[in-house]
Amino acid sequence: MSDHALTSAPPSAGAVVVFFHPDRACVERANRLAAATRCVVVDNTPESSGAAALGLDPGITYIANRANVGIARAINQGVEALIRAGCSTAILFDQDSEPPATLITELPQQIARSEAAGERVALVGPAYDDPRLRGVAPFVRFGWCRLDRVAPTGHTPLDVDFLISSGSCINLRFWRDIGPMEDALFIDFVDLEWCVRAKRKGFRVLGIPWIRMTHELGGEPVRVFGRAYPMHGPLRHYYQFRNVIALIRRASMPMTWKSTEIVKLPVRMVIYCMWPTERARHLRMALRGIRDGWLGRLGPYDGDDT
Template sequence: MRESVAIVVVLYKAEMSVYHERLLEDEMVTLVVVDNTPDRDLALKKDRLIYVPLQRNMGIATAQNEGIRQAECLGCDYIIFFDQDSKIPERYSEGIIEEYKRIEQLIPNLFLLGPTIINGRTEEEYKSTIHKDIWMTEDFIRRREIISSGSCVSLRKIEEVGLNDDSLFIDYVDHEWCWRAESKGFVNGITLKIKLAHFVGQQEYRIFNQLVIISAPIRYYYQTRNYLWLLRRSYVPRQWKINHGIKLMIYPISFPFKVRCWRAIYVQMFRGLKDGLLNKRYGKSRSGSGIV
C-alpha cells in the first residue's frame, strides 16, 4: 500500500499554477495551499485540496508550519514542499517519495531529502565552491543545508525535530531547520536521481568565482537580522557563521556597480543590523511587506 502524501505550497500574491493542479492527478496526494496574501480568499475547492487563507503575510515559516499541521490532521506519512513558482516535473511526488524510502533504508536517520537543484536561468546545477560533496551512497550527497523547494520529509521525524522557526519569517528558515535536525542526530541531503529547476533571486553575477544572488531589497532586512540572531545559536555551523558574515560584509561593496536598487538594499540592511543587534522581533520589516 502506498503512503499518503501532503504537498504544501505557499502563495503570496500569486495564483495556483498548472503544475500545482497536476499534482492532484496522484490519488495518494493531498495538496495543501497556504495563502500569505493579505486580505485574500480564493475560496479554492477541489477534491484533496485544502486551502488555508491566512489573510495577512505571516512569513514562509508560519505558512509551512500551517501546512504541516494540516498534514498531521490528515494522517499523512510524508510532506513535500514547493515554492509558488516551482515548475514541477510530471510524477515528481512519486519519484521523490520513492527516493526517500530507498535512501532511508540505507540511512535511517535521514531527515530532509532534496532534489538536485538546477539554475532556471543557466540550466546548470547549483554547486558550492566552498563545500565539498560528501557522498553517503551512490546517488545521495549529504548536505549541511538544503532549500525547501522540492524537499521531502517524513512526518514522524518532524515530531522529533519540531516545526520551522516562525521568528525568522523567511530567510534561512530552511537552513535553520536542517541545522536543528543535524543537532538531533539526523542527516540531510540531495538525490542525484531527482532534479528540479529553481529560480533564486532577481539577478545574479560572480565575484572572484563566487555566485552573488540579488534578491528584493526587503529580503536583506531578514538576511541581516536573522544572521545576527543565528550567530547566537550553538547548533548553527561555525563555518556558515564565518563564511556568511564575510559575504554580508564583502558582497554589498559591489552593489552600487551592479544593482540598480542598491540604495534600498543598504537601507534594509541597516534596519536589519539594528533590529538584529537589539534582538527586536518584528513580524516583518516596518518599511516593507512580504516575500518577493
C-alpha cells in the same frame, strides 16, 4: 511543473505549496500536483480571493492566512494539515517551482528505503537548476570560511548540511522530534536553521543527485565580474542580513557555517547594496537588518521604509 503529468505519489505522501500573490501559472501547477498527491495550499496573500475564485482544484486543502505570516509559519500550517490527514511525508514547494514528473514519487520512496534500513533521515531533496545563474547547483557542506560544494552526480544519496525548502521532502515521523520551522525568522535561512537543528539531533539530510528540479532563486540576477548573483528587493535584504546576524550569534549554529557567513557578509553588502537601483534604500534596509539581528529583533518587519 513540467508539461507532463506527474507520477502518482504513494498514498501516505503529501505536498505543501505556499502562495503569495499567485498568478494563473501558479494555480495550474498546484492543480497538477493535486492530481497526483494530497495537496495543501497555504496562501499568504493579504487580499486572498479564496480557493474557488483562484480556480484551485476542489480536492486541495486551502488555508487562507489573509496576511503574509512568513514562509516558516505557512510551511508549519501545511505540514500540520498533512499530519492530520495521516501523511508520513511532506514535499514542500514554492509557488513557482517546477518539479520533474517523478519527484513526488521518488523522494517519498527514498525516505521509505531509509526507514527500512533503520536510518534516521529527516529530509531528502533534489539538486536544483536555475538557468539564469550557473545551471545545476551543487549540494553543500559547511567548511571553514567557505562552503564545500558537492557535485550532484551518481545514484547514491549524499549527506549534506542543508537543502533549500522548495522541492525537499520531510520525514514526518521525526517532525515532532525536530520541531517546526522557526516562525521568528519569517523567511530567509528558515530551511538552513531547520536542517542544522535536525542534524544536531542526530538526523541525516540527504541530497538526491539524480533528481533535478527547476527553481529560480530571487529576482533577476545581477552580473558582477562575469558571475551572476540572485537579486532581491530591499525588504528581502533586510531579512537576509538580519537573520544571518541573529543566527551567527547563536551557540547552536556550527562554527564552520559562521566562519563562511562572516567572510561572505561584506561581499553581499557590496553586491546587494551597490549594484541595484535605489542603492540607498538597499543599504539602509541591510544596515537596519544587521542592527535588528544583533539586538535579537525577529518576526515580521515592522518599519515603514520597505
